[in-house]
Structures are given as structure tokens and as C-alpha cells.
Amino acid sequence: MSDKTILVMEDERPLLEVIKAKLEAGGFTVVTARAVEQAMGYLKEGVKIDAVWLDHYLLGKESGLDFVAQLKADGSAWREIPIFVVSNTASPDKVQSYLRLGINKYYTKVDYRLDQIIADIKEFLETKNE
Numbered sequence: 001m002s003d004k005t006i007l008v009m010e011d012e013r014p015l016l017e018v019i020k021a022k023l024e025a026g027g028f029t030v031v032t033a034r035a036v037e038q039a040m041g042y043l044k045e046g047v048k049i050d051a052v053w054l055d056h057y058l059l060g061k062e063s064g065l066d067f068v069a070q071l072k073a074d075g076s077a078w079r080e081i082p083i084f085v086v087s088n089t090a091s092p093d094k095v096q097s098y099l100r101l102g103i104n105k106y107y108t109k110v111d112y113r114l115d116q117i118i119a120d121i122k123e124f125l126e127t128k129n130e
Helices: 011-025 036-044 065-072 092-101 114-128
Strands: 004-011 029-033 051-055 083-087 103-108
Touching: 004 011, 004 036, 011 029, 011 114, 029 036, 036 065, 051 065, 051 114, 065 083, 065 092, 083 114, 092 103
Parallel strands: 004 029, 004 051, 051 083, 083 103
Antiparallel strands: none
């Protein structure tokens, strides 16, 4: 699985480092961003991203919802990148907004362990490539 790169977007640096370490221990290559602008920069530079781990709250003016809207926009070269939203908040409206835009799954941080989310992403990517 080490040929898969996950873009982790999280504004809280300590949590970002924990997620990165756990994903790397799981065999992934990890690229991190704390703002939409930074993440879009990686994509525009041609960094191959196989999946996105996305928090709703990010640094800067744009949120995770803004990022998903950009990725899933008509004609976007990145429309097919799977997106897994992992956030503290799960208002039904917010979850529905993400699902309407085409994310793969929405996790509420308090309801899932990091290991479970990583296992789900790994399984999704393995199944997708069969």
C-alpha cells in the first residue's frame, strides 16, 4: 500500500502529526496541509493524491466544504479523488452538504478511532483498485 499518498488536511498541528504518524505506520505516504490554499498548491504542482483526509475547520478563509466544492467542480482534474471528512461537528445540514458534493464518508471524531478510519480508507483504496 506504500504507493498510496494521502493528503491530510487538519488545522490542529498536534492532531495533524498524530494522524500523519498513524497513516505512515499503516504504509501510506502522507502530505499535509492546514489550509485550502496549501492543499490546492500541492494538486496544482502535480502531487499525486490517492485520497484526502479532511477536517471541516482549516486555517484561512476557506473551510473543508470549500475545498470539496473545488475538487468536485465540473471539469476538475481531481473530481475522482476519494474524500473522507473527519470532523468534530456533525450537524445534519453540514453532513448532507458534504454528501451532496460527493465525499466518500463523513466521520465524527468522537465516534471513531483513528485506526478504524485508516482501516476504512485502506480498504476503500484496495477495493477501488481491484
